[in-house]
Amino acid sequence: MGRLTIPGGMEHTGEKMTKHEKRRINHLNSEKKRRENIKDGMDALLKLVPQCTDPQMSKANILKKTKEFILEIHDANKNLQTELKRARQEIDELRRYVGHQQDPYKFACRL
Numbered sequence: 001m002g003r004l005t006i007p008g009g010m011e012h013t014g015e016k017m018t019k020h021e022k023r024r025i026n027h028l029n030s031e032k033k034r035r036e037n038i039k040d041g042m043d044a045l046l047k048l049v050p051q052c053t054d055p056q057m058s059k060a061n062i063l064k065k066t067k068e069f070i071l072e073i074h075d076a077n078k079n080l081q082t083e084l085k086r087a088r089q090e091i092d093e094l095r096r097y098v099g100h101q102q103d104p105y106k107f108a109c110r111l
Contacts, residue, residue, distance in 0.1 A: 017025070042062055046052045051065040 038059075042059055045062050045066050046055060046057070049062070049066050049069045051069060052062050057065075
């Protein structure tokens, strides 16, 4: 059988791998995938968060800036919801006002 390269650049040249070697290789592959997923997530945050402009920014700072950005968006959303509620109330008041101003006999048939 040929050589098998495992993560970290090591090679396995034997016919069969022991149970321990298989578990170790699986663990290394799982760990590599976990690190890749974290890196992909951090790269996505770098693209999404305006305050994260430096690709060399530490993961801790990326998370800190992301938290600040989410809080800003949350506050802006709350303010917009309050403004929308106020605008809807004003529209309702104006509709009631217009409804009271109309002549109830305006559309009556004349004989």
